[in-house]
Amino acid sequence: TYHPEDTRVTAGGPDGSTLGGPGFLVIAGPCAVETPQQMSTVVDVVAEAGAGMLRGGAFKPRTSPYSFQGLGVSGLALLAEQRMRTGLPVVTEVVAPADVERVAEESDMLQIGTRNMQNFALLREAGASGRPVLLKRGMAATIEEWLLAAEYLMQMGNGDVVLCERGIRSFERSTRFTLDLSAVAEAKRLTHLPVIVDPSHSTGQPHLVGPMSLAAAACGADGLLIDVHTNARGALCDGAQALDAPQFTELMDRLRPVVEAVGRTL
Ligand code: PEP
Numbered sequence: 001t002y003h004p005e006d007t008r009v010t011a012g013g014p015d016g017s018t019l020g021g022p023g024f025l026v027i028a029g030p031c032a033v034e035t036p037q038q039m040s041t042v043v044d045v046v047a048e049a050g051a052g053m054l055r056g057g058a059f060k061p062r063t064s065p066y067s068f069q070g071l072g073v074s075g076l077a078l079l080a081e082q083r084m085r086t087g088l089p090v091v092t093e094v095v096a097p098a099d100v101e102r103v104a105e106e107s108d109m110l111q112i113g114t115r116n117m118q119n120f121a122l123l124r125e126a127g128a129s130g131r132p133v134l135l136k137r138g139m140a141a142t143i144e145e146w147l148l149a150a151e152y153l154m155q156m157g158n159g160d161v162v163l164c165e166r167g168i169r170s171f172e173r174s175t176r177f178t179l180d181l182s183a184v185a186e187a188k189r190l191t192h193l194p195v196i197v198d199p200s201h202s203t204g205q206p207h208l209v210g211p212m213s214l215a216a217a218a219c220g221a222d223g224l225l226i227d228v229h230t231n232a233r234g235a236l237c238d239g240a241q242a243l244d245a246p247q248f249t250e251l252m253d254r255l256r257p258v259v260e261a262v263g264r265t266l
Contacts, residue, residue, distance in 0.1 A: 003192035009132045009160045011108040012089025017052040019162050020194030024259040024266050025223035027091060027196070028248065029055040032068065032237035033075035041230045043082045045245040049252045050266060054082060054090045055225055059103070060237055061095050061113045068236040076106040083108070091134050091225075100125040107131070114139045114166055114201075117149050127156025134225075136164045136198070143183050147191060163187055163195045164225060167202025176204025176241070179212055181219050188220050195220075200227035200241045209243055210251050217258045226251075 008020040019025050028046040033039060033056040043054060058075025060068065071078070076092065083090045089108035094100050095116060103110055109132045116122050117138035126133050133153050137146045150161050165184050167177025179202040187195045197216035199209045213224050229235045229242035243251065252266070259266045 005192065007159060007161075007192045007194065009162050009194055011053060011091065011132050012083075016089045016108065019196065019222050022264055023052075024217060024221075024255075024264045025052045025196075026226065026252065026255070026266070027051065027053040027055050027223060028226045028228045030229050030237075031200075031227045031235065031239075031242065032057045032060050032070055033078050033092075034071070034236050036078055036081070038229075038231070039078050039082050040085070042228055043086060043088075045230060045248060046228055047086050047088060049249045051252075052088065053109075054079070054086070054088050055092070055111075055227075056082075056090065057093050057111075057237070059093055059095045059099060061093065061115045062237075070237075073102065076103065080106045094122070094126065097121045097125040100129050104129040104131045109134055109162075112136060117141055117146065120152055123149060123152040124156055127153035127158045129158070132160035132162065133158065134162045134164055134196075136166045137168070137180075137183065139167065139169050139177060141168075143186055143190070146183075147187070150191070150193060161193050162222075163191070163193050164198055165195065165202070165221075166198040166225075175202070175208065177202045179203060181212075181215055184216065184221050185219050194222040196223040196225055197221045198225040200225070200243075201238070204238075204241045206232075206241060206243050206247060209241070210247070210254065213251055213255060214258050217255060217264075218262060220262070
């Protein structure tokens with residue numbers, strides 16, 4: 001190992017949620033912010049089950065321009081409302097350099113999505129924002145390219161970077177992407193940064209989210225980023241991969257002993 005001490009990234013002020021310490025952090029919420037009711041229902045479920053941070057996209061980087069693109073600025077307000085109500089910090093994606101300042105004002109951590117991992121103008125803005133950044137691995141990026149993208153953020157003076165493995169493209173079609181858990185252990189070996197796993201966008205299927213979450217905890221990940229929706233069929237974005245309330249609650253129960261077995265706490 002090349003680094004004497006692991007970096008701990010805390011979102012949401014000194015008493016916020018930490019990634020990279022002894023704790024294992026589950027970040028959960030809907031793929032996209034849709035309505036006030038949807039948000040309060042989902043957030044109640046994930047908070048009650050023990051999630052330590054909320055996710056939800058206001059700006060969605062969709063493959064098709066005809067898909068729901070997110071609520072934008074009004075979605076940020078709905079997220080901020082949930083953060084006020086629960087005290088849980090929020091992470092949300094930013095897709096354009098011009099929006100970085102606004103998203104940084106209304107959230108606790110900026111997410112850079114897989115499609116923007118090498119958007120260097122966006123990385124520079126995010127690096128200068130003063131907020132921690134969750135950097136997803138590009139779906140066709142090597143580990144080295146991923147770590148160099150993190151260097152763009154850190155070069156701007158921002159050391160609060162969290163890496164997120166979210167699956168890469170392979171020949172396999174029965175999963176949405178191929179979750180590369182070896183990249184988690186390897187990134188942990190090569191860097192001092194926290195590394196988390198997104199079992200939702202990688203597999204694309206709710207029945208694989210549980211097994212991959214347990215495996216992620218077992219192989220040394222510092223946390224998870226999970227899609228949860230209480231009305232997956234009606235979801236405006238990626239409903240097919242979201243866990244419903246009972247599935248998420250059950251997963252948290254199954255996760256606890258695995259997290260404890262690797263000497264951490266949930
Ligand atoms: C997301 O987490 O909302 C998302 C769009 O993920 P990815 O960038 O990994 O596709």
